[in-house]
Amino acid sequence: MEKNSIYNLNLLELENWAISHGLKKYLAKQVFEWIYKKRVKNFDEITNISKEAKKLLNEYFYFETFSIKNRLVAKNEATIKFLFTLSDNNLIETVIMHHKYGYSACLTTQVGCNMGCSFCASGQLKKVRNLTTSEIVLQLLTCNEYLYQLNGNLITRIVIMGIGEPFDNYDNLLNAMKIINNPYGLGLGYRKITISSCGLMDKMLAFAKEMPQVNLAISLHASNGELRNKMMPISRRYKYEDVIKGIDDLITLTNRRITLEYILIKDLNDQLIHAKELANLFKNKLVYVNLIPYNPVINNPFNYKRTIRAKEFQKELTDLGVQCTLRQEFGTEIDAACGQLRAVNMSKPNIKK
Numbered sequence: 001m002e003k004n005s006i007y008n009l010n011l012l013e014l015e016n017w018a019i020s021h022g023l024k025k026y027l028a029k030q031v032f033e034w035i036y037k038k039r040v041k042n043f044d045e046i047t048n049i050s051k052e053a054k055k056l057l058n059e060y061f062y063f064e065t066f067s068i069k070n071r072l073v074a075k076n077e078a079t080i081k082f083l084f085t086l087s088d089n090n091l092i093e094t095v096i097m098h099h100k101y102g103y104s105a106c107l108t109t110q111v112g113c114n115m116g117c118s119f120c121a122s123g124q125l126k127k128v129r130n131l132t133t134s135e136i137v138l139q140l141l142t143c144n145e146y147l148y149q150l151n152g153n154l155i156t157r158i159v160i161m162g163i164g165e166p167f168d169n170y171d172n173l174l175n176a177m178k179i180i181n182n183p184y185g186l187g188l189g190y191r192k193i194t195i196s197s198c199g200l201m202d203k204m205l206a207f208a209k210e211m212p213q214v215n216l217a218i219s220l221h222a223s224n225g226e227l228r229n230k231m232m233p234i235s236r237r238y239k240y241e242d243v244i245k246g247i248d249d250l251i252t253l254t255n256r257r258i259t260l261e262y263i264l265i266k267d268l269n270d271q272l273i274h275a276k277e278l279a280n281l282f283k284n285k286l287v288y289v290n291l292i293p294y295n296p297v298i299n300n301p302f303n304y305k306r307t308i309r310a311k312e313f314q315k316e317l318t319d320l321g322v323q324c325t326l327r328q329e330f331g332t333e334i335d336a337a338c339g340q341l342r343a344v345n346m347s348k349p350n351i352k353k
Contacts, residue, residue, distance in 0.1 A: 002165070012178075021060075034046045092162070096146070108162030112127040120297070137176050140186060150337045158193055159217075161194065161196040165199040177211060196219060218261065222278035247260075259290055261292050268299065279320035283320060
């Protein structure tokens with residue numbers, strides 16, 4: 001019998017497993033608390049369950065772990081980037097960021113990415129597979145363990161904005177959020193979670209019905225359909241006008257503000273006319289535009305450059321009645337943009353740690 005990672009099961013699944021094996025339902029809550037609150041990594045360390053329960057748990061489940069291939073820390077120590085080696089030797093990235101309110105983590109959902117966005121390092125390395133539920137959860141667990149040992153802190157917010165398209169791994173994403181949110185699990189409130197998508201609107205709407213309090217962000221990056229088609233191949237499947245309509249539908253469904261991410265690339269999408277086009281679409285809507293100066297990507301075939309108009313673009317949008325901010329940048333010097341460290345390590349496997 002092949003064992004399953006214990007981190008793959010949400011609480012309801014573990015309760016059902018317990019009942020089906022002649023154990024009490026509440027055993028699942030006990031196990032969850034020991035794993036996620038007390039951070040044990042061995043069923044034998046759990047002191048309030050029977051020997052029979054421990055024996056069955058050991059027969060069916062194991063504690064999955066990550067190997068750290070690389071860890072980089074920014075000079076100001078506000079950003080820590082991990083390159084993890086998975087059990088099949090694939091590589092993924094996870095980033096810890098220090099804010100005034102505490103620590104956040106940026107999690108990955110896939111090995112590689114098939115969305116092919118022209119500005120993104122992740123898209124240069126095609127999707128190999130989806131991450132399992134446990135591999136998503138383990139990123140947060142590993143970040144918590146590192147931080148707790150470092151300074152006694154834990155992650156208080158997460159963003160699902162790492163490598164891959166989260167809603168292209170829908171089932172495992174949903175299951176991981178159930179574990180991360182559960183009060184017997186990691187206990188992170190839904191409003192402390194933000195998930196970013198390049199605009200898979202049907203899946204985003206389905207997810208919003210399941211978890212309406214989770215913050216949603218859409219990687220828009222263009223002020224019109226023609227421009228987005230050049231930058232993001234996904235626009236051939238999810239048309240620009242359908243994404244705009246989907247944003248309205250999400251607002252109606254959740255009655256919550258939607259974040260629109262907009263990478264500013266020199267002479268491509270950073271002109272004042274682009275700001276005016278955005279304002280025409282989103283003025284007086286429950287949206288928030290997060291302006292992101294382009295973070296240079298190694299070997300980018302489009303030779304994109306960093307904008308010099310970020311503040312002017314922000315002022316124009318604000319003057320036209322659109323809420324927006326210029327994103328605080330983290331870890332530029334340590335390849336902290338999603339996919340960059342993985343790309344460097346895959347091209348130069350002996351890079352110094």
